[in-house]
Amino acid sequence: MTDPATDLGPLIPRNRAVHPVPYDPGYKTSMTRSPNLPLLSMESTPSEETGPRFGHGLLAELDNNLILNWTKGKAAAVGERILVHGRVLDENNRPVPHTLVEVWQANAGGRYRHIKDTYFAPLDPNFGGCGRTITDEQGYYEFLTIRPGAYPWPNRANDWRPSHIHFSVFGHSFGQRLISQLYFQGDPLIDMCPIAATVKDRGQLDQLVAPLDMTKARPMDFLAYKFDIVLRGRRQTMFENRPEGM
Amino acid sequence: MTQDLNTLTETASQTAGPYVHIGCIPSFAGLKGIYAEDLGLSPISDGAKGQIITITGSVYDGTGWAMRDAMIESWQPDAAGLFAGQDGADPAVNGFCRFAADKDTGEFTLRTVKPGKTPMRGGGFQAPHISVWIVARGINIGLSTRIYFDDEDNSDDPLLSRIEQRPRVDTLLAKKTGDGAYRFDIRLQGAGETVFLDL
Numbered sequence: 001m002t003d004p005a006t007d008l009g010p011l012i013p014r015n016r017a018v019h020p021v022p023y024d025p026g027y028k029t030s031m032t033r034s035p036n037l038p039l040l041s042m043e044s045t046p047s048e049e050t051g052p053r054f055g056h057g058l059l060a061e062l063d064n065n066l067i068l069n070w071t072k073g074k075a076a077a078v079g080e081r082i083l084v085h086g087r088v089l090d091e092n093n094r095p096v097p098h099t100l101v102e103v104w105q106a107n108a109g110g111r112y113r114h115i116k117d118t119y120f121a122p123l124d125p126n127f128g129g130c131g132r133t134i135t136d137e138q139g140y141y142e143f144l145t146i147r148p149g150a151y152p153w154p155n156r157a158n159d160w161r162p163s164h165i166h167f168s169v170f171g172h173s174f175g176q177r178l179i180s181q182l183y184f185q186g187d188p189l190i191d192m193c194p195i196a197a198t199v200k201d202r203g204q205l206d207q208l209v210a211p212l213d214m215t216k217a218r219p220m221d222f223l224a225y226k227f228d229i230v231l232r233g234r235r236q237t238m239f240e241n242r243p244e245g246m
Numbered sequence: 247m248t249q250d251l252n253t254l255t256e257t258a259s260q261t262a263g264p265y266v267h268i269g270c271i272p273s274f275a276g277l278k279g280i281y282a283e284d285l286g287l288s289p290i291s292d293g294a295k296g297q298i299i300t301i302t303g304s305v306y307d308g309t310g311w312a313m314r315d316a317m318i319e320s321w322q323p324d325a326a327g328l329f330a331g332q333d334g335a336d337p338a339v340n341g342f343c344r345f346a347a348d349k350d351t352g353e354f355t356l357r358t359v360k361p362g363k364t365p366m367r368g369g370g371f372q373a374p375h376i377s378v379w380i381v382a383r384g385i386n387i388g389l390s391t392r393i394y395f396d397d398e399d400n401s402d403d404p405l406l407s408r409i410e411q412r413p414r415v416d417t418l419l420a421k422k423t424g425d426g427a428y429r430f431d432i433r434l435q436g437a438g439e440t441v442f443l444d445l
Contacts, residue, residue, distance in 0.1 A: 020386035022385075022387060027261075031384075033313075035389070037439050041444040042444075050331070051321060053331060102270060102285075112265045114276065130277065166262065179381055181260040204258040205258065207257060230254045
């Protein structure tokens with residue numbers, strides 16, 4: 001376990017100030033779902049430094065094509081066709097290769113294909129709403145999808161979610177696990193959204209907004225948005241395997 | 247001015263929302279067949295060495311309501327304390343599981359193998375435990391905790407030893423309810439609040 005040749009060192013402690021506040025009265029549900037007591041902080045252990053690995057064999061051909069994966073390629077989903085692409089990196093600015101990225105989203109009308117979603121915007125018979133891929137050697141990933149619609153949600157009397165794509169990333173350590181949301185450049189609903197507003201650091205919220213990227217847009221086919229994701233890194237020094245203070 | 251550190255800042259978390267199942271457990275959300283099978287259906291396969299156990303519980307919000315929309319992931323070593331991919335690890339233990347609170351009752355069930363103790367960097371051992379990560383609507387950043395067992399020797403565990411208020415250790419212990427059966431409830435807030443971790 002502590003073989004000097006393979007021990008990458010502990011995870012860099014998480015800076016909670018760059019994350020959303022757990023308790024935020026603007027987002028009502030968070031008020032009863034946030035711990036009151038402080039978290040117990042400790043250096044990471046093998047339980048957090050190891051994690052599940054998923055091979056490319058997991059994936060089917062259309063898994064990263066949300067326009068076609070629900071119908072197995074028979075018919076295309078309705079909506080503005082977009083490519084979402086970017087890299088998964090760590091805090092040390094190193095690529096995170098071969099890691100699973102999962103996404104889910106509403107359809108172009110702002111409706112989710114979920115037993116609990118009762119919004120009256122119609123389901124698109126050709127759109128499921130989830131996809132997944134695994135980053136390549138340099139940490140790159142991409143999805144083809146449709147831009148999701150905005151939708152109202154029960155919070156304050158008239159709250160609307162900006163267009164967003166949920167994403168989930170594993171990294172290589174269970175302690176790197178991250179779920180977040182991608183927003184779109186120029187969406188006026190971002191600044192009115194109580195969920196986006198749980199991130200108090202404006203620069204950090206800006207990092208959740210994907211810019212339009214015409215270099216990857218395909219003429220007469222789809223627009224593109226670029227979105228990089230940063231996971232926690234490992235503290236790599238030559239001094240990791242000495243007892244503390246020695 | 248100084249040199250640039252050239253480090254990056256971790257991407258901010260956002261709530262997984264009420265529809266997390268679409269992306270993570272599509273069959274649960276009603277999206278059958280989009281993948282051959284949901285990811286993380288079981289942490290073990292046939293022939294896993296060790297004691298097979300079932301852990302049942304609920305995730306309660308600050309009002310005491312068993313949440314119907316929580317999604318949980320677990321990660322653990324095999325019965326000998328080895329994680330998947332490590333030399334000598336049990337090939338029938340992949341160690342990862344994803345499960346959801348029942349949409350009608352809020353109860354979850356994890357069927358797995360009881361993990362072994364694991365060595366620490368720099369010496370010593372951690373008592374047998376399963377790492378757990380909880381996401382849901384209203385949880386802005388995933389909550390980490392651990393399931394230890396009330397029928398194991400937890401006296402030298404380095405994490406449990408750090409809990410100042412000793413009665414709170416109890417919130418991390420699965421209670422044996424029968425042969426191979428345990429109960430583990432998670433309380434997000436208020437009386438009996440579970441110890442959540444920042445590791």
